[in-house]
Amino acid sequence: MAVMTRERPAVDRPPPVPRRGYSKWTRRAPLLPALIFLIIVTQLPFVATLVISFMKWNSLDPANRGFAGFDNYVNVFTDPDLRSSVVNTIVLTASVVLISLVLGLGLALLLDKKFRGRGFVRTMLIAPFLVVPVAAALIWKHVLYNPEYGLFNGILNWLGFDAQPDWISTMPMSAVVLSLVWQWTPFMMLILLAGLQSKPMEPVEAATIDGASGFQIFRYLTFPHLRQYLELGGLLGSIYIVQNFDAVFTITSGGLGTANLPYMIYQTFYQAHEYGEASAAGVIVVAGSIIIATFALRTVSSLFKEEKR
Amino acid sequence: MNPKWIGHGWGVLAWFSGLVFFAPVAWMFLTSLHSESDAATNPPSLMAPLTLDGYAEFFDAGAWPPLINSFSASIGSTIIVLLLAIPAAYALSIKPVEKWTDVLFFFLSTKMMPVVAALLPIYLIAQFSGMLDNISFLTLLYCSMNLPIAVWLMRSFLAEVPKEILEAASIDGAGLVTTLRRVVAPIAMPGIAATALICFIFSWNELLFARVLTGVVAGTAPVYLTGFVTSQGLFLAKVCAAAVVVSLPVLIAGFAAQDKLVQGLSLGAVK
Numbered sequence: 001m002a003v004m005t006r007e008r009p010a011v012d013r014p015p016p017v018p019r020r021g022y023s024k025w026t027r028r029a030p031l032l033p034a035l036i037f038l039i040i041v042t043q044l045p046f047v048a049t050l051v052i053s054f055m056k057w058n059s060l061d062p063a064n065r066g067f068a069g070f071d072n073y074v075n076v077f078t079d080p081d082l083r084s085s086v087v088n089t090i091v092l093t094a095s096v097v098l099i100s101l102v103l104g105l106g107l108a109l110l111l112d113k114k115f116r117g118r119g120f121v122r123t124m125l126i127a128p129f130l131v132v133p134v135a136a137a138l139i140w141k142h143v144l145y146n147p148e149y150g151l152f153n154g155i156l157n158w159l160g161f162d163a164q165p166d167w168i169s170t171m172p173m174s175a176v177v178l179s180l181v182w183q184w185t186p187f188m189m190l191i192l193l194a195g196l197q198s199k200p201m202e203p204v205e206a207a208t209i210d211g212a213s214g215f216q217i218f219r220y221l222t223f224p225h226l227r228q229y230l231e232l233g234g235l236l237g238s239i240y241i242v243q244n245f246d247a248v249f250t251i252t253s254g255g256l257g258t259a260n261l262p263y264m265i266y267q268t269f270y271q272a273h274e275y276g277e278a279s280a281a282g283v284i285v286v287a288g289s290i291i292i293a294t295f296a297l298r299t300v301s302s303l304f305k306e307e308k309r
Numbered sequence: 310m311n312p313k314w315i316g317h318g319w320g321v322l323a324w325f326s327g328l329v330f331f332a333p334v335a336w337m338f339l340t341s342l343h344s345e346s347d348a349a350t351n352p353p354s355l356m357a358p359l360t361l362d363g364y365a366e367f368f369d370a371g372a373w374p375p376l377i378n379s380f381s382a383s384i385g386s387t388i389i390v391l392l393l394a395i396p397a398a399y400a401l402s403i404k405p406v407e408k409w410t411d412v413l414f415f416f417l418s419t420k421m422m423p424v425v426a427a428l429l430p431i432y433l434i435a436q437f438s439g440m441l442d443n444i445s446f447l448t449l450l451y452c453s454m455n456l457p458i459a460v461w462l463m464r465s466f467l468a469e470v471p472k473e474i475l476e477a478a479s480i481d482g483a484g485l486v487t488t489l490r491r492v493v494a495p496i497a498m499p500g501i502a503a504t505a506l507i508c509f510i511f512s513w514n515e516l517l518f519a520r521v522l523t524g525v526v527a528g529t530a531p532v533y534l535t536g537f538v539t540s541q542g543l544f545l546a547k548v549c550a551a552a553v554v555v556s557l558p559v560l561i562a563g564f565a566a567q568d569k570l571v572q573g574l575s576l577g578a579v580k
Contacts, residue, residue, distance in 0.1 A: 024406070024407070027400060027404055027405070027406045028400065028406050029396075029400075030396030030397060030399050030400040031396070031397045031400035031401065031406060031412065033393050033396070033397070034393040034394060034396070034397035034416075034456060034460060035397070035412070035415075037393060037452070037453070037456065038416065038419055038453060038456055038457065041449070041450070041452075041453035042419045042422065042427070042453055043419070044430075045426075045427035045430040045431050045434075046422065046426060046427060046430075048429075048430035048433075049426050049427060049429060049430055052429065052430065106326075107323075107326055110319055110322060110323040110326065111323060113319045113320070113323070115317075115319060115320030115323060115324075116320060117324065118323070120327075121323050121324055121326075121327035122327075123564065123567075124327040124328065124330065124331035125326070125327050125330050125331070126563065126564075126567065126570070127330070127331055127334045127560070128330055128331075128333070128334060129563070130510075130556065130559050130560045130563035130564070131334060131337075131552070131556045131559070131560070132513065132514050132530075132531060132534070132552070132555050132556045132559055133514055133516065133531075134514075134516050134531045134534045134535060134555075135531075135534055135551070135552035135555050135556050136333075136552075138534060138537050138538070138548055138551075138552060139333060139337050139548075139549070139552055140333070141538075142537070142540070142544075142545060142548055143333075143336065143337065143340060143545055143548070143549060144333060144336075148349075148351060149348075149349040149350060149351045149353075149545070150351075151333075151336055151353060153351060154350075154351050154352045154353040155352075155353075157351055157352040158352045158353075164351075182330065182333065185330070186330070187574060190570060190571045190574065191571055191574070191575055193571075194571045194575075232575060236574070236575060239420075239421055242423065243423045243424060243425065245425070245516060245517045246516045246517075246531075249516070249520075249535070249538070250535070250538050253538065253539075261425070262423070262425040262517070265425045265426075265428065266425065266428070266517065266521070269428065269429050269432070270521060275429060278428075278429050279429055282423075282425060282426035282427075282428070282429065283426065285423045285425060285426050286422060286423065286426045289421055289422060289423050290421075292421070293418065293421035293422075296421060297414060297417065297418065297421070300417065301414065
């Protein structure tokens with residue numbers, strides 16, 4: 001087996017050093033507009049969120065505004081609704097990411113084989129990802145899940161089953177998860193397919209000649225190569241799905257125990273006008289994202305170094 | 310078993326999965342072309358006569374202003390993003406500044422921050438500056454949302470311009486403008502197009518900011534769609550028509566950028 005493991009020398013070419021005589025600022029100039037714009041629009045609001053999170057501030061009661069210390073954070077952590085929204089966010093994100101990664105891997109392995117109409121099948125598989133998220137959620141809610149005239153119960157009826165379940169009220173979280181899995185599986189598939197197609201063929205050919213089985217080739221050659229693509233897909237998927245608002249808002253309107261953090265923050269500030277608490281919840285989301293993002297940045301950076309070789 | 314048959318088996322399975330994933334999209338198209346009464350039958354009526362009534366009703370119900378708002382926010386922000394991102398990417402690849410990797414990762418890190426956390430302060434800024442329900446404000450926000458993606462993507466495309474060609478051009482005495490126009494632009498053009506399409510898709514799809522910051526005047530197409538969330542009665546053909554119309558620009562842009570889609574979604578990390 002030792003023959004099959006490949007060593008990846010991590011040679012990192014140093015970036016080209018600016019030549020002498022070429023002013024540093026001439027080089028920096030094209031970068032500055034983008035950098036300054038981004039700092040103003042993305043960093044300052046976070047500072048504001050942090051400040052407001054320590055304030056007592058309900059917009060319906062503006063006279064009673066002041067410093068609150070950690071009260072908002074205590075409220076966030078003791079409010080059962082907010083706590084359950086943290087759990088919901090984790091459940092939603094983890095199940096969507098894991099299921100769509102597994103399905104995406106299966107589909108990528110299928111699409112990596114040669115068969116008639118491969119391009120067409122690929123196009124069909126990408127389509128769910130290209131439906132506008134709100135539109136997709138509406139279609140799932142009204143056209144597929146509807147207990148009276150939805151397609152799912154229509155199919156059950158066709159197949160001769162008597163059961164006509166009310167999908168959203170009996171399994172609200174699964175209903176949201178399923179619609180998101182449908183949209184995100186193509187994303188995972190595309191990333192993993194790119195990984196499969198960048199796989200060097202020589203080791204596979206050598207292994208085939210040495211009599212390795214299909215499973216052995218997958219286990220010892222394909223999978224190690226795919227690992228970083230799986231990580232990347234999982235992390236990018238997490239970053240996007242942790243922030244999901246559209247599906248929860250549309251399919252269950254945050255009811256039936258499906259409210260996730262983004263929905264909860266939206267509701268706390270937009271409907272309950274509790275600015276301080278909404279900000280404290282926002283800070284918590286940021287802290288959670290930093291944890292995911294640290295891993296994500298590491299993965300991207302390792303792919304990045306490899307590309308620079 | 311005969312290996313050829315196993316091969317066929319995989320092909321059949323792939324076709325089957327493709328059809329399963331595509332079925333909701335196909336069903337959305339089909340239902341959008343049915344009359345309301347044919348759309349709401351159980352079991353479903355596949356062979357019902359086709360009509361454009363759903364589309365007519367959707368457009369009659371005031372769908373144009375939100376669509377136009379969406380187009381101006383998406384196209385406007387895409388243009389601004391490209392104007393900011395292309396020079397920045399140039400300074401991160403062709404003539405890199407010192408510590409250019411750090412700068413690049415700073416851009417990326419802003420994309421990892423959840424937008425909900427910035428929602429409230431941005432709402433307050435909009436309120437104090439009288440920019441609530443204003444499409445220009447939303448356009449600016451979409452710029453900040455897409456700028457990191459565009460910088461990363463454009464950098465990965467510009468990094469593909471071979472150093473040798475750039476050196477040859479400068480030895481031949483080509484100035485900056487000539488180099489950009491004759492050497493860099495032709496190689497980077499497909500990349501610019503793909504970046505533009507991906508930024509367009511992200512802006513077009515955005516709901517949370519649009520929902521909070523816009524109202525009657527500047528509401529975008531996704532905000533308009535939320536009007537169907539609590540609909541009751543006979544409206545399936547109409548909601549399908551609406552979903553088709555609103556998704557059409559994304560479907561077109563997505564299929565046009567198909568080859569670069571992965572690179573875009575992974576911020577240029579995957580080729």
